Amino acid sequence: MILDYTVRTVALGAAVLGAVSGALGTFAVLRRQSLLGDAMSHAALPGIALAFLVTRQKDPWVLVAGAAVACWLAALAVMAVVRQGRVKYDGALALVLSVFFGFGLVLLTAIQRLPDATQAGLDKFLFGQAAALLARDVTVMGLLGGTAIAILLAGWTRFQVLSFDPDFAHSLGLRVRGLDVLLTSLLVVAIVIGLQTVGVVLMSALVVAPAAAARQWSDRLGPTVALAALFGAVAGASGALLSSVTERLPTGPTIVLSASVIVALSLAFGPARGLVWDRIRAARNRATVQADLVLRALHALARGHEDPHHPHAEAVLALSLERKGVRRALEALEERGQVTRAGPRAWALTEDGLAAADRAEAPR
Amino acid sequence: MNPTPVRPQPLPGTTPDAAVPAPAIEIADLTVAYRDKPVLWDVDLAVPAGVLMAVVGPNGAGKTTLIKSVLGLVRPSAGSIRVLGLPYHDARMRVAYVPQRGTVDWDFPATVRDVVTMGRYGALGWFRRPGRAERDAAMAALEQVGMAAFSTRHISQLSGGQQQRVFLARALVQDAEAYLMDEPFQGVDATTEHAILEILRALRARGRTVVVVHHDLQTVAEYFDQVALLNIRLIASGPVAEVFTEERLRETYGGRARLLGGAA
Numbered sequence: 268m269i270l271d272y273t274v275r276t277v278a279l280g281a282a283v284l285g286a287v288s289g290a291l292g293t294f295a296v297l298r299r300q301s302l303l304g305d306a307m308s309h310a311a312l313p314g315i316a317l318a319f320l321v322t323r324q325k326d327p328w329v330l331v332a333g334a335a336v337a338c339w340l341a342a343l344a345v346m347a348v349v350r351q352g353r354v355k356y357d358g359a360l361a362l363v364l365s366v367f368f369g370f371g372l373v374l375l376t377a378i379q380r381l382p383d384a385t386q387a388g389l390d391k392f393l394f395g396q397a398a399a400l401l402a403r404d405v406t407v408m409g410l411l412g413g414t415a416i417a418i419l420l421a422g423w424t425r426f427q428v429l430s431f432d433p434d435f436a437h438s439l440g441l442r443v444r445g446l447d448v449l450l451t452s453l454l455v456v457a458i459v460i461g462l463q464t465v466g467v468v469l470m471s472a473l474v475v476a477p478a479a480a481a482r483q484w485s486d487r488l489g490p491t492v493a494l495a496a497l498f499g500a501v502a503g504a505s506g507a508l509l510s511s512v513t514e515r516l517p518t519g520p521t522i523v524l525s526a527s528v529i530v531a532l533s534l535a536f537g538p539a540r541g542l543v544w545d546r547i548r549a550a551r552n553r554a555t556v557q558a559d560l561v562l563r564a565l566h567a568l569a570r571g572h573e574d575p576h577h578p579h580a581e582a583v584l585a586l587s588l589e590r591k592g593v594r595r596a597l598e599a600l601e602e603r604g605q606v607t608r609a610g611p612r613a614w615a616l617t618e619d620g621l622a623a624a625d626r627a628e629a630p631r
Numbered sequence: 632m633n634p635t636p637v638r639p640q641p642l643p644g645t646t647p648d649a650a651v652p653a654p655a656i657e658i659a660d661l662t663v664a665y666r667d668k669p670v671l672w673d674v675d676l677a678v679p680a681g682v683l684m685a686v687v688g689p690n691g692a693g694k695t696t697l698i699k700s701v702l703g704l705v706r707p708s709a710g711s712i713r714v715l716g717l718p719y720h721d722a723r724m725r726v727a728y729v730p731q732r733g734t735v736d737w738d739f740p741a742t743v744r745d746v747v748t749m750g751r752y753g754a755l756g757w758f759r760r761p762g763r764a765e766r767d768a769a770m771a772a773l774e775q776v777g778m779a780a781f782s783t784r785h786i787s788q789l790s791g792g793q794q795q796r797v798f799l800a801r802a803l804v805q806d807a808e809a810y811l812m813d814e815p816f817q818g819v820d821a822t823t824e825h826a827i828l829e830i831l832r833a834l835r836a837r838g839r840t841v842v843v844v845h846h847d848l849q850t851v852a853e854y855f856d857q858v859a860l861l862n863i864r865l866i867a868s869g870p871v872a873e874v875f876t877e878e879r880l881r882e883t884y885g886g887r888a889r890l891l892g893g894a895a
């Protein structure tokens with residue numbers, strides 16, 4: 268039941284758009300264009316509305332063509348405002364995003380007041396509706412997305428050096444302007460093929476999140492892009508499946524939540540930068556330091572006696588160190604064979620412990 | 632073994648027997664303005680082939696802009712620039728550029744070798760991936776700058792001096808005839824400074840032309856053959872012994888220059 272034809276179509280479509288936006292989103296993130304992606308996806312709304320008003324068709328690909336044009340105009344508008352020099356880049360993005368999106372909402376409201384009944388459904392583009400995906404849509408998504416990925420791979424070295432150091436790319440004789448336009452166009456493709464499923468409001472999350480997650484697992488561009496595509500596909504498919512088996516759960520937010528889970532897991536467990544490993548390393552360091560302190564304290568106390576193995580009470584150790592966790596440190600030392608229980612809550616150094624304490628106290 | 636092929640001498644655009652060889656870079660009447668403010672004003676500069684030239688001047692003197700103009704990265708308001716006797720576009724495969732290291736994001740997912748290999752990307756067409764030849768060239772360049780042991784490190788794990796050497800290696804794999812370097816000595820330790828200087832001298836020994844934006848007046852005479860004193864206008868240029876005088880420096884820095892610890 269769960270893998271019936273419709274559901275499979277939806278999952279496949281969402282996986283395709285996730286993979287494409289994940290791969291191209293990585294370049295957007297590396298070029299610090301995450302917010303440009305956000306501005307462009309919001310700017311798609313007036314494009315969709317105008318495409319409908321002009322053609323009076325609900326064919327999603329007619330609307331998506333309108334969206335693509337609007338995305339491009341938004342990107343150009345951002346560049347134009349920045350070039351004016353009076354508004355900085357972030358301000359220009361905010362300006363373009365809100366102006367385009369506001370205009371889109373106005374148009375949407377106007378459309379909903381039209382007597383003509385065919386308008387119903389345009390608001391699906393706000394938060395996306397995967398359930399409406401048809402096999403034909405998935406084919407178009409696959410073709411567009413596949414072409415975008417093929418171009419990305421064909422110009423891989425160019426896009427790599429463009430993203431890392433555009434001035435150097437220019438000095439190599441590469442046509443930086445043209446490459447920039449091409450890569451931004453590919454991003455537009457990635458965004459618009461997702462609009463039907465994810466919606467204009469949250470589409471940018473699917474551009475940024477897989478890239479952010481993938482970056483936690485790799486320090487090289489190739490694996491990062493491949494992983495981002497994989498994460499995007501997983502987030503897309505799982506989100507779409509969840510939303511299609513749950514009534515009235517919009518697809519866009521569900522996909523974005525899936526992506527967020529992947530990001531959270533990556534931030535926590537990514538090998539080089541994972542927060543969890545950091546914590547564990549730090550805790551292990553603290554534990555070692557603590558054990559050393561206890562060992563030395565025990566040694567210092569024993570020095571007051573003829574016998575270096577003279578036992579002392581745990582409470583005395585805790586008092587002399589003014590620290591908590593002495594018990595745990597002692598148990599760790601016992602495991603290493605450096606202390607031994609000399610009675611209920613009393614501990615003594617072993618030979619090993621004595622040697623270790625001497626080593627710990629020796630000048631380095 | 633010498634992994635980087637040495638181009639046959641003489642370099643194009645030069646006539647070895649003539650008393651005055653044709654300049655490697657020739658700038659005439661160059662004026663660059665950002666908005667209405669001139670950054671470079673009517674600069675005429677000839678860089679002879681096969682020299683180490685320092686470009687010196689106070690902050691905001693237009694040193695970086697001068698280099699970027701030669702590379703076609705900024706559009707001049709007026710003037711003409713010829714590189715190796717040609718317009719830049721036709722000479723671009725024979726020119727290497729070392730930008731300031733602060734201009735890129737060192738958190739970019741790339742290893743040291745990945746970055747150095749980029750120096751060969753100009754010669755790779757579409758659909759091509761770097762192969763063994765590119766990898767070998769990158770390793771040879773890393774060997775030259777003493778960074779071969781770091782080839783698989785991520786670039787964020789490098790010190791400033793090591794980053795600078797990686798950038799230098801990236802320019803070396805281009806095997807160019809003219810090198811334009813923006814502050815390669817900025818913020819590096821003494822060891823790296825010495826290593827970089829050795830590389831510059833090796834380039835000169837092979838007949839290459841090297842132009843370096845430099846900020847340390849103390850070392851100009853020791854490191855360079857030629858110097859250009861720049862403060863929006865070109866104050867003077869030529870052999871260090873002739874041009875690098877207290878008076879000219881005062882003119883360049885507006886009376887605030889200190890040379891060799893002397894009072895301004």
